[in-house]
Amino acid sequence: MNELRHQIEKEAQAPAMGPQVAYVTVGEEADGQRIDNYLLKSAKGVPKSHVYRILRSGEVRVNKGRVDATYRLKAGDVVRIPPIRVATAAPSTAFVPPASFPVLFEDAHLLIIDKPAGVAVHGGSGVAFGVIEQLRQAHPEARFLELVHRLDRETSGILMLAKKRSALVGLHEQIRGNALDKRYFACVAGEFANARQHVKFPLFKYTTPDGERRVRVQADGLASHTVFNRVEAFSGFTLLEAELKTGRTHQIRVHLAHSGFPIAGDEKYGDFALNKALARAGARPGLRRMFLHAHQLTFAHPSTGEAITVRAPLPAECQAFLQQLREQAGRPG
Incomplete structure (x- = not known):
């Protein structure tokens, strides 16, 4: 998921390079997650309607095949992500101190x-x-x-x-x-x-x-x-x-x-x-x-x-x- 977020941020920051398709290999952290939730969480700032549109249109593919929004990802799946533009978010100024608990x-x-x-x-x-x-x-x-x-x-x-x-x-x-x-x-x-x-x-x-x-x-x-x-x-x-x-x-x-x-x-x-x-x-x-x-x-x-x-x-x-x-x-x- 970090790879997908990095790809989205990269496109948002460098529009001059033109739209690019991303291919992301699913890691263990996303094993069992629905693909719509995977995309929504990673592509913060992208309208939910747009995420579901690219799923319905088949622009998102898993292992080269079309899937619907309810598909549950498996570790090792290769997800094709079409170009997704997001507005560059202002950096957060809130300081979060690290902490440990028993x-x-x-x-x-x-x-x-x-x-x-x-x-x-x-x-x-x-x-x-x-x-x-x-x-x-x-x-x-x-x-x-x-x-x-x-x-x-x-x-x-x-x-x-x-x-x-x-x-x-x-x-x-x-x-x-x-x-x-x-x-x-x-x-x-x-x-x-x-x-x-x-x-x-x-x-x-x-x-x-x-x-x-x-x-x-x-x-x-x-x-x-x-x-x-x-x-x-x-x-x-x-x-x-x-x-x-x-x-x-x-x-x-x-x-x-x-x-x-x-x-x-x-x-x-x-x-x-x-x-x-x-x-x-x-x-x-x-x-x-x-x-x-x-x-x-x-x-x-x-x-x-x-x-x-x-x-x-x-x-x-x-x-x-x-x-x-x-x-x-x-x-x-």
Whole structure:
């Protein structure tokens, strides 16, 4: 894909040379990718309608034959790309600092990290950059690096990235089939009565007048399912483990808030007076973040099929909050 992008940039910068046809050999990073998405991602700035037109007209060929937009590329395919002109983009002035994060698992196919709270997974919506941009800066040699899933900015814990296109495709199939076992720790306000409880409120995503993304329970929303297991009970708080059966935006946060058990420190759906009290200087128990942490992920390795379980320890500030609750209850640490 880098070769194709280089060819497009070369033509955009040197029109005097005249239009040229590019022949690009597909590498492993694009194995399994649809050709329309391959072209759209590489030819940024080219109208989508133009990309589909050259596909329909047969100007794009794979191994000398015509293909439609749904064709999935294979490593080693030779793609004929007709001349594509793009406007020269202004160079980006945004500085993206490289960063490293605690690695929980890594091989030739996957990189799984422990994301801290307060860090976005990608840039956008007022955020200049996130984990994916920083990791790409830190690993310029990586030919392919993409997020497999997302975590809210305020949530800490396990974040999976694919180092190969085939791994990304395979893991997305597992996500669509609900084959990933994703578990979170959440400390909520209130005393959760049931040892295990299924919650299936439908969720509707909307945008507030000031452009903020929100979710609410609504009858015509998307079907959503979370299972909550009581881990430890305190006076006024409960530590829960949440099992995600579906993966809707803000699912755990909204399911708990709607059930009357807002997550401690949740600034969107939580108990704002409680959050303010927990964040005060010297507060005991004290907490200055949302207590939601992706602590365990079980999946089938996209290459070997081996069942893998990855765990991320509770961050220090969450451990300290639980320890203070235990001390108040007169329990040993």
